[in-house]
Amino acid sequence: MSAAPALDARGIVKRFGPTLALDSVALTVRPGESHALVGRNGAGKSTLVGVVTGLHRQDAGTVAFGGAPAPAFGDRAAWQAKVACVYQRSMVVPDLTVAENLFLNRFEGGPIRWGRLRRRAADLLAEYGVNVDPDVRARELTVEQRQFVEIARALSFGARLIVLDEPTAQLDARGIERLFTKLRELQAQGVAFLFISHHLQEVYELCTAVTVYRDARHVLTAPVAELAKDDLVAAMTGEAGAGASWHVGARAVREEAAPVLTAEGLALDGEFEPVDLAVRPGEVLGLAGAAASGNTALGETLAGMRRASAGRIAVRGRTVRPGSVPHALDAGIGYIPEDRHRQGLVPQRSVAENATLTVTDQLGPWGTVLPSRTREFARSMIASLDIKTRGPGQPVSGLSGGNQQKVVVARALARRPVALVAVRPTAGVDVKSKEALLAVVRRVADEGNAAVIVSDELDDLRVCDRVLALFHGRVVAEYDSGWSDRELVAAMEGVGERP
Template sequence: MAPEPDERDQPPAPALHAHGVVKRFGPTLALDGVGLTVRPGESHALVGRNGAGKSTLVGVVTGLHRPDSGTVAFGGAPAPAFGDRAGWRSRVACVYQKSMVVPDLTVAENLFLNRFEGERIRWGRLRRRAADLLAEYGVDVDPGARAGQLAVEQRQFVEIARALSFGARLIVLDEPTAQLDARGIQRLFTKLRELQAQGVAFLFISHHLQEVYDLCTAVTVYRDARQVLTAAVADLPKDELVAAMTGDRPGAGAPSWRAAVRPRRTSEPVLRTEGLALDGEFEALDLAVRGGEVLGVAGAAASGNTALGETLVGMRRATAGRVTVHGRPVKPGSVPHALDAGIGYIPEDRHRQGLVPDRSVAENATLTVTGRLGPFGTVLPSRTREFALTMIDSLDIRTQGPDQPVSGLSGGNAQKVVVARALARGPAALVAVRPTAGVDVKSKDALLGVVRQVADDGSAAVIISDELDDLRVCDRVLALFHGRVVAEYDSGWTDGELVAAMEGVHGVAAVEGTDGMGERT
C-alpha cells in the first residue's frame, strides 16, 4: 500500500496566481484572459510595450480594479473582497516609480502611518518599534530621519518594510530603478535578493530588459492585452524576448513599407546642440538636425528623452552646453526666447501643457502669435478667427467653429489644435514629444503627416517618443538609454533592434557609433 503523501513534500502555493483575467474600460479591452503566477521567493518580471496591459494587471492584483472575469489568489487563498483595503494590504503591496512616502514625516511616522486611529501615540515606543521593524528586514535607515532626506533606494526600502509589516509576501515593483544610478540599482538588487531568501516574492516591472536578466528568474510578456509568453529567464535568449514583446520574428529584416528611403538632406544644420546636458537626466549630447530632416529620439522610461525635449524648448534649463538655431544661441531655460528663435513645441501632455480647456479653438491656436493679431499689442477678434479658420482648414480640425471650447473636441482634434499653435509662427525647428499619445489611428496618421510635411517644406523636426509608430516617419532615429545615445539607425530599423536598444539589451542590436549628427564614428 502506497504511503500517504506528506504535506511537507508539497510545493508551497504561489504567492500570486491570476488566471483568465479580463478587464474592459468601456469599449477598450485592456486585458484579454491573461494569467500570471509568481512563486514564493521569486522575482518574476512582467514586460511589454506601452498599452500591453501591464498597469491594468497591477491594478487588478492590488485591488484597484475589479476584473470583469477571471480569478486572483494569494498563497492559495482567494483574493480579498473588492474594497477590503486592509485585506488587500495584508496580501500585496506596490512600490511605485514615484515614492509614496511623506517626505516631511520621519521614517518611523511613515512606517506606522494610519495605524493609530483614535489611539494615543507614544513617540518613544513608536521609534523603538520602527527600529525593530527596520532591523528585522535589514534596512539600515535611521527611524528618526526625515523621509525626504533619504536616498531614493532608501525610501523604497522603507516602503517595502512597511508593506512586509502588514503581512504582505508579494511586492510589486513598478519601474523601481527609474530614478536610481548604477550604485543605487546594485544596492536595491542586493536587498531584494536578501528578501527573496526569506521567501518574499517580487513582481518586477521594468522597461530595462537587462535588469530582467540581472535580477529575475522568470518573465511573462504581455502584448496587445494578451499573455504571449512565460518562460525561465535563463532559458530565454534576449532576441526571443524582444520578439515576443514586438511581434517580430528574431532576425527579421526591415518590413517592406520602409523600402522607400528618403535621401539624406545635405543642408547645414538648422537645430544643433553642443555638449547639452541636464544633471540626473541626460549626458552631454551633440545633435544636429538639418532642414528637411525628421530626427527621432527614442527612449523608454528614465532614458532622458522627455527631459531633452523640454530642454530644447526652454522648459528646463540645461546644466551644460548650448542650443542653436541657424547658428544663433538660444537662451537656456527660456520658452519665450526659444519661440523667438524659431522653435515650435508639441508637448507630451496636451491637457496640462498644451491647452487652456475653457478657451476656444481660436484662442488656443493663436496663443503663440497674439502679438500679430492687432496693432500695438492688441488682439482683434476678427484676425484671431481668420487665423484660426486657416489652421482649422489646413489641419482638418473637426470642430463646430473657431469659437468652440477645446474641451468639447475629441482627443485627436484637440491634439491638432496643439499642433496648430506650434506651427503658428512657422517654426524653423519643430520639437514634438509623443505627439500622438491618446489619439485614434486616423488622427495619428494625420498628425505624423503634418510633422513630415513641416520637414519636407524645409524646416527641421524632432520627434521624441517611445512609440514605434511615431518613429516610423523619421529619417534617422537615435536610441537613448540612461541619458546616453547608445545606437543610431537610418530608416531601415526593425522593431526588434530599436526596442532592444531602448531597453538596454546589449548584444541584440548592432549598436553603431555615432556623433548624433548623422555621421558614423
C-alpha cells in the same frame, strides 16, 4: 512539496462597460520569484494589477495568495497584508519624514509617542536592509530610496508579494543596480515580485519567468532563460521579427549646410561644463548619460527650461534668450519633457487642450480660442500620430501611457519646430509605441530640421546619427552611428576612452 504560489490568478475576466479589458487571463508567481508581466499599452497589465491588488473586482475568475482565496473586495487591511504595489510615481508623502510615511494611517488612538515611532521605523528599515535615516523628510530621498521605503512599508503589513510598476523609469544605471541588488536580497527571504517593465533588458537581468499579455489575452508564460528576445517581442506585438524593426539606421546628414541648432561655450554651474554643439539639417544628435551626467540639464537648457550660467544658444543663427521658454518656442525649438506626468500633461484637460497648449494664438482671432478650431487642429494631430483615443474631447488621463506620450509629442510638434529636443522620449511606453515615437523624432530631422535625443536608453540612441556621451557634466566621448553597446555604456559609466 513546493510551496503554494505567492499569487495564483486564473480565468480573470474584467469589463469596463463595453470594453473587455481582460479575457480569461492567468498569472502565477512563485515565492522568491521575480516574474515579469509585459505587453503593449492596452494589453491589460494595469487592469490585472488592479484586480490582484484589490482595486478592481473581477467579473469572473479566482485570485489566491499562498493557497488561500483573496480577501473580500473592499477589505483594505486584509489586502495590504497580502500584496502591495510600488508605482512608477512615488506614493510617499514628501513633506512627512520616513518614519511618518512608514506608519501613515496606522496610528492608534491617543498621543503619538514620537521617540517610539522613530525607533520602530529604524528597526523596520534595518530588518529589510534599507539604509535610510527615519528622521529625513521623504522629499530629500533619492528615487530608489523612496522605493525602498515603500517596499519596507508593504512588507511590514505582512505582504509577501510586491508589484513593481515601471520601477526603473526614473533611475540611472547605478540606481537600477542598487534596486536590483535589494530585490535579489528580498527574494532570498522568500518575497515574490511581479515586475512590470517596458525595458526588456531588465527582464532578462532580473526575472526568472515572464508572462506576456496582448489585446487583453494571455499569450505565453515561459522561463526567461529559454525565451529569445526576438521571440518575446514577437509575442508582445504579434508580429514576427518586430524586435529589430525600429532600430533605424543613420540617414544622410547635410554636412555642407549651416547648423540648425548651435551651442557655444554653454555651461550650467553644478550641472555641466562648457560644451559646444552643432546639429545640422537632417541630423539626430544623441546626448547619452546617466541621471547625474548633466545630459538632462543640457537638454533642458537648450529648450529654455533652465538659464545657462555661460554660453550662447542659436537657432539658424538667431540667438535664443537664455532661460526663456517662450523665446525658445518663437525661435523654433520644440520640447518633449522627461516626465509627462509632472511636466508634460494637464491630466484633467482634454486631448485637444493638451495638444494645442503651445498654439493657442493660432486658434482664433484677436486672442480668442475657438473650440471648433481647437478640435480640428487636434484631430489632425491625432491622425498624424495615430493617437488611440475616443476623440479630441477625451480627458488625457484616460489614455494609455504610450498615447499620453504621443499627446506630449503632438504639442511639441504643433508649432512645426526646426529643432526638436526630446528628453527620454520613450520612458514608460511599450515596444510598439517606442517605434512610433522614435520614428516621429527621426521624421523631424528627415524633413531638413534638427533633433536632439537626451537619454540613457540604448534603443533611443540607436536612431541617432551621432552620439555624445556625458559623464559628471563633461562630454567624454563622441560616436558616429554603429557604436557598440559596450563602448557607449562604458563611456556613460566613466570607464570608456575618448575615441
